[in-house]
Amino acid sequence: xxxxxxxxxxxxxxxxxxxxxxxxxxxxxxxxxxxxxxxxxxxxxxxxxxxxxxxxxxxxxxxxxxxxxxxxxxxxxxxxxxxxxxxxxxxxxxxxxxxxxxxxxxxxxxxxxxxxxxxxxxxxxxxxxxxxxxxxxxxxxxxxxxxxxxxxxxxxxxxxxxxxxxxxxxxxxxxxxxxxxxxxxxxxxxxxxxxxxxxxxxxxxxxxxxxxxxxxxxxxxxxxxxxxxxxxxxxxxxxxxxxxxxxxxxxxxxxxxxxxxxxxxxxxxxxxxxxxxxxxxxxxxxxxxxxxxxxxxxxxx
Amino acid sequence: xxxxxxxxxxxxxxxxxxxxxxxxxxxxxxxxxxxxxxxxxxxxxxxxxxxxxxxxxxxxxxxxxxxxxxxxxxxxxxxxxxxxxxxxxxxxxxxxxxxxxxxxxxxxxxxxxxxxxxxxxxxxxxxxxxxxxxxxxxxxxxxxxxxxx
Ligand SMILES: [Zn+2]
Numbered sequence: 001x002x003x004x005x006x007x008x009x010x011x012x013x014x015x016x017x018x019x020x021x022x023x024x025x026x027x028x029x030x031x032x033x034x035x036x037x038x039x040x041x042x043x044x045x046x047x048x049x050x051x052x053x054x055x056x057x058x059x060x061x062x063x064x065x066x067x068x069x070x071x072x073x074x075x076x077x078x079x080x081x082x083x084x085x086x087x088x089x090x091x092x093x094x095x096x097x098x099x100x101x102x103x104x105x106x107x108x109x110x111x112x113x114x115x116x117x118x119x120x121x122x123x124x125x126x127x128x129x130x131x132x133x134x135x136x137x138x139x140x141x142x143x144x145x146x147x148x149x150x151x152x153x154x155x156x157x158x159x160x161x162x163x164x165x166x167x168x169x170x171x172x173x174x175x176x177x178x179x180x181x182x183x184x185x186x187x188x189x190x191x192x193x194x195x196x197x198x199x200x201x202x203x204x205x206x207x208x209x210x211x212x213x214x215x216x217x218x219x220x221x222x223x224x225x226x227x228x229x230x231x232x233x234x235x236x237x238x239x240x241x242x243x244x245x246x247x248x249x250x251x252x253x254x255x256x257x258x259x260x261x262x263x264x265x266x267x268x269x270x271x272x273x274x275x276x277x278x279x280x281x282x283x284x285x286x287x288x289x290x291x292x293x294x295x296x297x298x299x300x301x
Numbered sequence: 302x303x304x305x306x307x308x309x310x311x312x313x314x315x316x317x318x319x320x321x322x323x324x325x326x327x328x329x330x331x332x333x334x335x336x337x338x339x340x341x342x343x344x345x346x347x348x349x350x351x352x353x354x355x356x357x358x359x360x361x362x363x364x365x366x367x368x369x370x371x372x373x374x375x376x377x378x379x380x381x382x383x384x385x386x387x388x389x390x391x392x393x394x395x396x397x398x399x400x401x402x403x404x405x406x407x408x409x410x411x412x413x414x415x416x417x418x419x420x421x422x423x424x425x426x427x428x429x430x431x432x433x434x435x436x437x438x439x440x441x442x443x444x445x446x447x448x449x450x
Contacts, residue, residue: 006439082417104413104437123411125438189441 003110003117004292006126007164012171015135021291021300022136022284025061032294034063039293040093041067042086043120044076044100049260050120050129053282054097057289066093083112090115095297098122116296124160130259131164133288134218137281138169141255142215145172151210154220154240154265156180161259162220163190170194176201177210181236184226207240212249217242217275219258219265244269257281309341314360316382317369322353328372328379329357331404331449338362366393371404373397374430374444397430405433405447412438421450 001014010018025032039058041051046069055065068089071077076085082105089096090113098106099120106119106126121127139145150169152162156178166176166186176194178186178201185203194201204210211217219242227233241264242256255277258266262278270276294300320328325342334340339360348354369381373395383391403420414421414437426432426441434441 008439082413083419100413101411102413102416103409103411104435104439107437108413108417108419122413123438 001295003106003119004128004296005107005110005117005119007128007131007168008126010128015132015168018132018288018291018295019136019139021295022132022287023140025290025294026284026287029060029290032061032290032299034058034061034294034297034299036064037095037297037299038064038066038093040089040096041065041069041120042089042096042098043067043069044071044098044105046070047099047121049282050099051097053285054118054120054129054289054293057286058293060286061290061294063293082109086113095293118292118296124158127160127164129285129289129292130161131168132292133281133285134161134165134257134259135168136288137257137277137284138216138255140280140284141277142253145169147173147175148216149175149177149214150216150218151177151179151204151207151214152186152218152220153179153207153242155184155222155226156186156220157184158223158226159220162218163187165218166190166194166199170197170199174199177204177214178202179204179207179210179240181205181222181239183232183236184222205239207242208246211246212251215251215253215255217254217256219256219262221261221263221265240265242266242270244273247273247275250275309358310387311339311341311358311360311384312387314339314358314362314384315364316384317357317359317364317372317376318354318380318382319348319378320355320357320372320376321378322355324375325355325357327375327449328355331372331375332357332359332364332368334359334362366396369393369395370398374401374405374447375449377430397425397428400424400436401430401433403450405444405449407435407438407440408442408446408448409435409438409440412440414438 043051058065086109095116097118097120098109101123103123103125105122110117156162224233254275256275258278322345341358343356345353363383379395381393382389401423407414407421422436423433426434432443
């Protein structure tokens with residue numbers, strides 16, 4: 001594995017290998033030493049959380065970090081191409097982590113430079129480290145990825161995270177409930193793909209009937225700007241708010257996930273229940289990204 | 302109604318037959334004949350298989366399979382004959398290549414290929430070339446909605 005660009009490039013075996021390494025690094029972070037290795041965070045748009053997670057992952061393994069954050073004041077503003085910019089940065093570093101608003105940017109960069117490249121989000125296309133940390137979190141919470149019942153809740157139309165998660169889990173025999181307002185439902189081409197792969201799913205507009213039946217609830221934010229008119233937004237915005245009361249008869253093993261930041265879609269009274277798992281999810285991102293960085297840097301036997 | 306005429310036979314060169322009617326100019330734009338090439342275009346010929354068809358004859362130039370495959374997306378049923386001294390010495394059909402590089406543009410305005418000075422690259426989704434997936438933004442498009450470079 002030279003780069004991590006898209007979940008489509010990863011076999012189930014490779015995914016399980018990365019999950020196993022993340023687990024082992026969580027238990028014993030001292031087993032690897034990335035000192036004198038330099039990670040370049042090349043962020044054409046700000047994504048502070050993702051960048052800090054990568055930086056923390058690298059630094060906790062003893063590595064160094066250099067960064068370009070935003071294009072203001074950089075050679076990009078002078079009209080330099082993406083290829084030239086990253087070719088120079090590749091001479092300064094051992095691995096590039098790139099975030100870019102255009103789709104396919106990370107793939108292109110990986111073809112231009114000779115060091116490994118990690119895609120930290122390319123527009124609406126892929127964000128594979130998020131997908132992998134979600135898988136790691138699910139496995140950690142449930143002890144397996146196989147045969148789980150999952151509800152994906154919120155904006156399923158534009159949510160890259162939930163699309164990617166649906167595909168990533170498809171090979172592990174899941175049962176999905178896609179819960180969203182009608183205007184933000186899962187795109188038909190994704191439903192077709194899942195049917196073709198033999199994945200079981202049901203579309204729902206209400207959450208309350210299925211809450212007691214699921215192992216994982218993955219919640220995403222519904223953004224006002226996705227709605228053509230305000231009235232429609234006001235109608236649906238409260239229908240997908242997760243409260244402690246909603247969860248009162250949930251299964252013991254249910255875990256609630258959210259890529260964060262949340263606004264009001266999970267009330268704070270959920271935080272103190274055994275179901276809250278979103279902060280653990282954020283922490284898991286560190287171990288997963290460590291596993292990815294170490295693998296691509298050739299530090300794993 | 303256009304009158305059907307016989308196009309002159311060529312001594313040496315390439316004949317491309319069974320181009321869908323109306324696409325001859327687009328085929329030529331892709332093949333980019335050199336300034337000195339003698340090119341004959343025939344349009345709206347009658348054909349049993351496809352009702353109307355276009356035809357191209359290029360005097361003095363023998364196209365190879367690779368060159369010809371570049372027209373596969375707009376003339377998937379084209380047949381090619383290589384002519385030497387008025388005789389057909391070689392015949393082949395176009396084949397849609399597995400990977401189509403630098404030939405068509407990605408319709409996704411947010412695709413990196415539309416922002417950087419680079420070649421596009423698509424993989425076949427349907428064997429006949431009717432659907433292609435961009436190897437950069439990973440989206441799938443039908444060939445009809447795509448412009449040639
Ligand atoms: Zn594209």
